[in-house]
Amino acid sequence: xxxxxxxxxxxxxxxxAKSIAIRPVENKTTxxxxxxxxxxxxxxxxxxxxxxxxxxxxxxxxxxxxxITKYVHEASDYDESYTVSEYTCRITLDMNIxxxxxxxxxxxxxxxxxxxxxxxxxxxxxxxxxxxxxDKLVNEIMNRTVRDW
Numbered sequence: 001x002x003x004x005x006x007x008x009x010x011x012x013x014x015x016x017a018k019s020i021a022i023r024p025v026e027n028k029t030t031x032x033x034x035x036x037x038x039x040x041x042x043x044x045x046x047x048x049x050x051x052x053x054x055x056x057x058x059x060x061x062x063x064x065x066x067x068i069t070k071y072v073h074e075a076s077d078y079d080e081s082y083t084v085s086e087y088t089c090r091i092t093l094d095m096n097i098x099x100x101x102x103x104x105x106x107x108x109x110x111x112x113x114x115x116x117x118x119x120x121x122x123x124x125x126x127x128x129x130x131x132x133x134x135d136k137l138v139n140e141i142m143n144r145t146v147r148d149w
Contacts, residue, residue: 016061019059020052020060020145021055021057021059021062025038025066025067028068029071031073034071034130035068037130038066038068038134041134042054057100063098064096064097065095066095067093069093076117086117087118089126089130089132091113091114091133092111092113093112095109095112115136116132116133
């Protein structure tokens, strides 16, 4: 999927940032619960990565603001008898991370999208497809925020 995003950093862009606050994620879809899944996965990944500490906004160097703007659940594969064998869960976020003091953007993306595939015949559920999509989104967020700098 094509999306627009921008980085605004130098090689030491993150050097002054030691902490991040994650604001509650606004969910503009009717698929409730994805926002909690996303926040929990982000917190876990930041804690595991150990580059930025997740703290309350009053103590943070960076602020993450995200909104779930679109959720699509659709058949993506069929077997020989035209029965759905796989589904795709696609989640789109509008998000940005900015420096609290200067309000300068670290990066933003108005249509950060990823997907998770699940197969009901293999015992998978829609929630597992959602989790796969969230895991991919979290990986992309981490790559853009703290990795490879």
